[in-house]
Amino acid sequence: MSAAFRLPLQVFYEREARHPQQRFLVQPCGGGKVQELNWADVARQVRSAAQWLRERQLPPGSRIAIIGKNSAHWIIADLAIWMAGHVSVPLYPNLTAESVAQVLEHSESALVFIGKLDAWPEMAAGVRPGLPTISLPLAPKGRFDFCWDDLQRCQPLAESPCPAAEQLATIIYTSGTTGMPKGVMHSFANLGFAASHGVDLFGLGPDDRLLSYLPLCHVAERMFVEMAAIYTGQTVFFAESLDTFLVDLRRARPTAMFGVPRIWTKFQMGVYSKMPARRLDFLLGLPFIGKRVGHKVLAGLGLDALRVALSGAAPVPQALLHWYQRLGLDVLEVYGMTENCGYSHIGRSGEYAPGWIGRPCPEVQVRIDESGEVQVRSGAVMQGYYKDPQKTAETVTEDGFLRTGDKGEQDAAGNLRLTGRLKEIFKTSKGKYVAPAPIEIRLAEHAHIEQVCVVGDGLSAPLGLCVLSAAGQRAAGGSTREDLHSSLEGLLAQVNGRLDKHERLHRLVVVKDSWAVENGFLTPTLKIKRNVIESTYGGSFQAWSEREEVVLWQD
Template sequence: MPVAFRLPLQVFYEREARHPRQTFLVQPVGGGEVQRLTWAEAGHQARCAAHWLRARELPQGSHIALISKNCAHWIIVDLAIWMAGHVSVPLYPNLTADSVAHVLTHSEAALVFIGKLDDWPAMAPGVPAGVPTISLPLCPAGAFDFNWADLLACSPIQDDPAPAASDLATIIYTSGTTGLPKGVMHSFGALGFAASHGSELFGLGEGDRLLSYLPLCHVAERMFVEMAAIYTGQTVFFAESLDTFLTDLRRARPTALFGVPRIWTKFQMGVYAKIPEKRLDTLLRLPFIGKRVGHKVLAGLGLDALRVALSGAAPVPEALLRWYQRLGLDVLEVYGMTESCGYSHVCRPGQQTLGWIGLPCPGVEVRIDPAGEVQVRSGATMLGYFKDPQKTAETLTADGFLRTGDKGEQDAAGRLRLTGRLKEIFKTSKGKYVAPAPIENRLAEHARIEQVCVVGDGLPAPIGLCVLSAVGEDRQGLRASLERWLEQVNQALDKHERLRQLVVVKDSWAVENGFLTPTLKIKRNVIESTYGAHFQTWSERSESVLWQD
């Protein structure tokens, strides 16, 4: 049955033909230099690589892995894999060797492309014996079976392969806040459905610019950067490194940017490091001057051209949204899952209601089941989990709705508000259930709390574990500020939800040490196993705010 929208490769061929000389990808190559690739140049390289892949004579629909940080050739390889009739399997660029081995083995990867990476020697032992490796430009030093020059030596394919909407396009392994990652299977139709409808929401087009910095192997960046660029014609700029991020941002001056709450908080902390919070607050309140100050702050960040600012993966503290509004920028929340191509709900420009995510995306059906779970169905819903029919049956209802695992509610206009995760809800020793996410979101509005995790399973009352931002302040004054904030937050909670105390932990929570997923979500199981032995002792202390010894 024909589909009412175009599929990714079809749209790419159209752009390749219509404006071949227009810049598509802008890649930093070190020393402040960049490489610009036009649509025609990207297409030529993808077609050469597709020829080389075809020459391997692999079975149609073979799984080809890609391990790389974001770069121009990540997208080019993805296109080449599809043109050759295969399925792309992207991996996070900071996995352990054991995790690399698990994904490559589970996905039955026939080949693996190796791109820009920070610590390839730590990952390399995870590549199973007999799986050929192909090095991409900007790849680390190492011994690889083939290199990109070998692929470019092939003549480009002359046909325009057109996979069917029902064909498998990619297997995206979830980052996993608990347990082993699952392989989410998406068809070309699912990608096309989400990209076609999503690209119509914000009026973005060929004059717009994107900055790619969150992992492209994650569904959000895959859709908002790779697919959005193909479907709207935007130019994609890549970030070189964490150290050059602000320079990269200012170079791109993106007109559209997707971030997670931690990124938007980092921007705010960067501003406060240059101008004290109270002084900025005073300046923003001044008539006439306040608007200019807000624009100047955004310009300093490289965000002055931003027309579409989106945030997903976790709720954004309302105080942070209000802060950006005062600068003159509406940060709009989006909601989705890997299993739905990241396509579910989005706040529309000019319709922001703090505390509510927004309306369903076009073509998305929503229902709340009797237990309060949000369930969604659309053309972007996954085919299932690779080699896991039992988990697929648990996640997809008989009538095709995706069980999100999120509790939520809808208002009369259809806007969605999340109230917690079904599986994260815990029971205190008093037999009362507590949903941690809304409490964490409220606590995170304190300017110094960078990350927070509320725990309390089996405890008399919940406690909050937090990591503070690195801004100089005496502990006594900070303790008093946190005590006041805890009291204020507790007053707005039901009695059984009120926190016994806040504990400032001495660790930093990062992707590298396993406390965060690659999309900067906290791993509750890691946090609870790391600090769990102290919970009872801490809860018996009399202080409302204490520092981990």
């Protein structure tokens, strides 16, 4: 295996030997206190836990689950599972008991690590009786079969086992916008390929800092935080809670950060809550002063040290990218899937073209089939779906290309633009097909709209359903509601003016509900669940279509 393509544990052992005293993981412990772990600390804990797991005498390649919010010991447990010769199965920390039971049963997990959780009593019912549980530091109070101290009493594993490249490393269950999640199987070669090539794109190293806050069980955080830190030697800071997020961000002052569009939008809304958008826009436009204002805004967010800022998991409004550019920060778009370790396309600094994501990552082949579907092939493409060869055959072509399910187009330089999801495209009652995603991106550019879903299957014309931001809700509940209403009417006219006739929205509906992970409207990665939205509001679609108002407010 070439030096350019090393496996995760190989790199971990190199870090352990090369700079054992260098800081690796920084974990907040409450009350403003933090625990700093260097590479030697982490290696010692990993090796003791791996020895304990070996002493369980489980069959090689047994599945071991991790349920917990991001923490230093989430990563330590993951590495220990690998070092012991087993397969890690991460679960989202906010699943229902039913979903927990589904994943644990489907994966046939033999043990479960329980980490930091907010709603463990509700989730605990999903762990079947007799399935051994191990509590990690920061785990909630409860009855567990073993605790982390039990594992740490073991003599650290002396050897440094290196699993085979094609050995299964992890099964990542997709959050899924519909139905039962699928178990994506990734080998050590998949992870090593994506991490080795990915970190070369950014020139990051031991002096860089990351903040881990998106779920580590999701492929993006797993690759951009856990794998990237191992391959570059970066320090990983963890966020303590939603309430302390900005404090955690300022403490870390990350030099590299991955976020979903909603996170970048929330940063913007937080700025606007302290300074009106018009005033900030005016100040940013002033010669000499504008640059200092932009830096001050970024410093207030804890983003002033950022060298690499990425956005992925969903399309990001172009106006939002432009806003950050004016502050002095290039937020680059990333495109990928769980099925290819999130490693597919990325924008490059200085090459930004509105509407285009960017060129393929190194060693990624791309083709657009006759239906317009984007298909990619690389060493990061999964081994398949766990226990589902039929779904695997439907998703990976015979010549190894991953069917993404996204429609798109490439320019002469290989830059990719997405034009919609094949399965999300709907047909109106007039027989015309509409791709909702591009329309949603345009609507989301409004400063007071936080979430959008365009629907229209079987309707004479599409409808736009939207949730207001916190600032928008304040405006709607006060004396400025009339101004907001007029602004939304103007938005609809502007967006429709750029659409083909059959795509134009009939109405814009402001719904009163909040769309969140907790109430089932969003996936854990903050993508809207269209089936939930359609089932919740579907009974009103026809009545809304028949109303005369251009902008409707849900009663």
